[in-house]
Structures are given as C-alpha cells and as structure tokens.
Amino acid sequence: MRSSSWEARLESSARSESTVIRAACRLSFQGAIRSRAGRGPGYDPVVLSRLDLRGADADPRVALTPAATDAGPLDAVHEIIAAVRAGGDGAVRELTERFDGARIDDLRVPADEIAAASAHVDPTLRDALVHAAGRIREYHEGQAAVPEAVGIDRQGVSVTERVVPVDRVGLYVPGGRAAYPSTVLMTAIPARVAGVADLALCVPPARDGSVPAVTLAAAGIAGVDEVYRVGGAQAIAALAYGTETIGPVDVVVGPGNVYVSLAKHVLAAAGVVGIESIAGPSELVVVADGTAPPDFVAADLAAQAEHGPGGTAVLVTWDVALADAVDAALVALVDAATRREEIRSTLASGGRTVLVRD
Structure with a gap:
C-alpha cells in the first residue's frame, strides 16, 4: 500500500x-x-x-x-523491544504495569465490549464520528478508484505502479489521559478501503485497565477486528514480532510519543515491519x-x-x-x-x- x-x-x-x-x-x-x-x-x-x-x-x-535527542529513550526502546521479543505476553504485561500503572490479565478487549461502547458515548459525539467516518471513507474510495499509474521512460519502456494491500495492519492510537477517536478513523478506514484483511489496534490503558468508550466506539465504526490494551514501545514490538495473544502484522501505522516513534524506526530499519512514517512528537x-x-x-x-x-x-x-x-x-x-x-x-x-x- x-x-x-x-x-x-x-x-x-x-x-x-x-x-x-x-x-x-x-x-x-x-x-x-x-x-x-x-x-x-x-x-x-x-x-x-x-x-x-x-x-x-x-x-x-x-x-x-x-x-x-538524548540517547536515553533510544536505549530504553532497544531494551523494551528485546524484552517483548523474548518474553511475549508476559513482558508486555510487565511493561504495561511499569509504564501505565495498569495490571492487565486479558490483553485483548472482548468483542462485545467494543460493540457495546457506542451506547456509552454521547449521541452527538457518536453522530459526529459516524459522519467523519463517512467523509474519510468517501475520500479514500476516490483514491482507490484511480487506475494504475503508467509512466513511459525515454527508451519507450512502460513502467506501471500498482497498489496492493497487505494482509494485516497494526494501528497505534495514543491514549492514557486523553482519547483520540479521530486517529482510529484516519488509520483504520483507509486500510479497509484498500482491502486490508485484518486490523489490530493497540491503545494504552488507563490505570484501571480500561480503554475509553469513545476509542472503542470509533474502532467499531471503522471496522477494526481486534483491540488490545497495550501502549508505548511495547505495543509496537508486540505488533511487529507477535506474542501469544497478538498476531504479527505487516505494517504498523499511527502516531505516538518519542518511544513509539523510535520503536517504529528501529523495527522498520531492521526489516521486521513496515511503517507509514515517523509521526510524533x-x-x-x-x-x-x-x-x-x-x-x-x-x-x-x-x-x-x-x-x-x-x-x-x-x-x-x-x-x-x-x-x-x-x-x-x-x-x-x-x-x-x-x-x-x-x-x-x-x-x-x-x-x-x-x-x-x-
């Protein structure tokens, strides 16, 4: 893509x-x-x-x-990536408790909790999310409708650009003390329009292990398949390498803090996973x-x-x-x-x- x-x-x-x-x-x-x-x-x-x-x-x-930039964050990111690669779910839980203060037994948010989230969101906000989702989808459907780009070089050789969706994409959405439902929509919907089969979303949990209802509602509206209560560099590492619970993805997209951005950079440079850009701070x-x-x-x-x-x-x-x-x-x-x-x-x-x- x-x-x-x-x-x-x-x-x-x-x-x-x-x-x-x-x-x-x-x-x-x-x-x-x-x-x-x-x-x-x-x-x-x-x-x-x-x-x-x-x-x-x-x-x-x-x-x-x-x-x-201080080398401290980069060193920390390397340690986090190594821990998740070696320790899987256990390392993810330990890091989540250390950095987010949340003890998580079940990393994955149940599907029925995602489906029920809209009922806990203000109707005006829910309508705004549905409206925004429609506009975003309309735009990207226009992109998808553009025929394959063909260029002719000076020697008469035809060069074609073809867009092919990957199988599985990881979406990172910031969280913690704020909710960013627009990020859910603007990462998940283009993937769906492009034909990506599976979407896995990671979002940092609150201290009680919860995920904001508005984030879950946006995930439901956008057609996200899986939501995990994991944030930070450990989320990027889990999406890239996979754990017992979180399946590995082909591409990770979405903004985050300096640790998230560095994790994306490190893992993309190593050829472990694709990324769209370094978005953040x-x-x-x-x-x-x-x-x-x-x-x-x-x-x-x-x-x-x-x-x-x-x-x-x-x-x-x-x-x-x-x-x-x-x-x-x-x-x-x-x-x-x-x-x-x-x-x-x-x-x-x-x-x-x-x-x-x-």
Whole structure:
C-alpha cells in the first residue's frame, strides 16, 4: 500500500473539525479572560519565548535547530523491544504495569465490549464520528478508484505502479489521559478501503485497565477486528514480532510519543515491519500576519502542544501586535484547558514566537 494513502486527510472534514475546535476555544478564551483577575502572586502564565530575526545576521536554521535527542529513550526502546521479543505476553504485561500503572490479565478487549461502547458515548459525539467516518471513507474510495499509474521512460519502456494491500495492519492510537477517536478513523478506514484483511489496534490503558468508550466506539465504526490494551514501545514490538495473544502484522501505522516513534524506526530499519512514517512528537508551525484572529492561532498552537512532551509549537509572524495578542490568548486558553499541564510543559520547552521581516 502506498504510504500516502495512510497520511492523507480529508480536507473538508479537517476544516469542519478545526472550526468546531476553534469555536470551543473561543468560548473558553472568553470565559477564561473573565476568570483571570483573581490569580494570586504565584501564578505562572504561559508566554512563548521569542526569537527576533528581523535584523539578525545569524542563520535562522542554526537558531531554530533543536538540541540533539538524548540517547536515553533510544536505549530504553532497544531494551523494551528485546524484552517483548523474548518474553511475549508476559513482558508486555510487565511493561504495561511499569509504564501505565495498569495490571492487565486479558490483553485483548472482548468483542462485545467494543460493540457495546457506542451506547456509552454521547449521541452527538457518536453522530459526529459516524459522519467523519463517512467523509474519510468517501475520500479514500476516490483514491482507490484511480487506475494504475503508467509512466513511459525515454527508451519507450512502460513502467506501471500498482497498489496492493497487505494482509494485516497494526494501528497505534495514543491514549492514557486523553482519547483520540479521530486517529482510529484516519488509520483504520483507509486500510479497509484498500482491502486490508485484518486490523489490530493497540491503545494504552488507563490505570484501571480500561480503554475509553469513545476509542472503542470509533474502532467499531471503522471496522477494526481486534483491540488490545497495550501502549508505548511495547505495543509496537508486540505488533511487529507477535506474542501469544497478538498476531504479527505487516505494517504498523499511527502516531505516538518519542518511544513509539523510535520503536517504529528501529523495527522498520531492521526489516521486521513496515511503517507509514515517523509521526510524533507533534510539531507545528503557524505563519500568520496581523489579520489572523489571535485566539485561533492560540488554539492551533495549544491543540498540538497538549499531545505531550517533546513537541514543538512555533508562531512565525512579522506583526509584533499579533505576537502579543497570541501570548494573551494562550494564557487564557491554557488556564481553561483540561490538559493545561501538558500544554504548559510543551510550550515551555518547545514553544516559540519567531519575528521575521515582512
């Protein structure tokens, strides 16, 4: 399967989702502005650090190049992969308890629990998932309908590109303190449209071993065959090598933290499993002028920053007034956010405003 079919996004659906998120953020922004007056002296607002390149002689590529990644995560990933390869289910359970604080007896979520999940999801959200699934499916069906690409080189030799689905795909969906049903839809549905026979999904469990109902509901809507309560690098290793419970897959897709991304990279480089891309940690650059609504810009930055540590959220602008307004909007928005600590942490280490010449 072409990797682009995994990475494609339905533009109209993305615009609709972005509009809803921004509207919600605008309400949160307005409400938080009214509630900030009573903050005490220990209050620490989120403000993006600034890099002014308008008159700088320094190469901006040098100024913006992130620090080298610590070798610690890579070493840890190698150890996790080796443990899962040697220990199977037992190693997966041990690692899940160590990293997620969850004791899991049955790694696989029962089929009846997946089927019943929709009843535990707000009807409006369930309808939105069904609608999004339809739009995503429609887009990828259009891709699948494109005939085989044929090219002719200068010597008159015909070269044909043919897309053939693999047999079994592993889907990784982040979890833990947040749920990402859209990731379920955007990884599972293209695979189904392409003709992949079996879909196995891994998601980190909560401390009580549960998986969010909305994630399971999305899995049911998308036609996922198997769901496992496993996250992190151990999930990628289990999908790649297989265990007593989890069958090996041909390709692993889906975003994750630095450990998930490194595990995908290591296993793909070793030829153990295919991957679509290294997706994560999240990186976002917003380029905006003075006409941009500050709370919209703040919402875009915060939406990526909430995904967790190691992310990058950068605003590039030549309008100082906009930069100031985005700082104020971020303070208000983060105050009102459920995942405020994750956002603050990411913006503190990877958030920046870059001032450039018009």
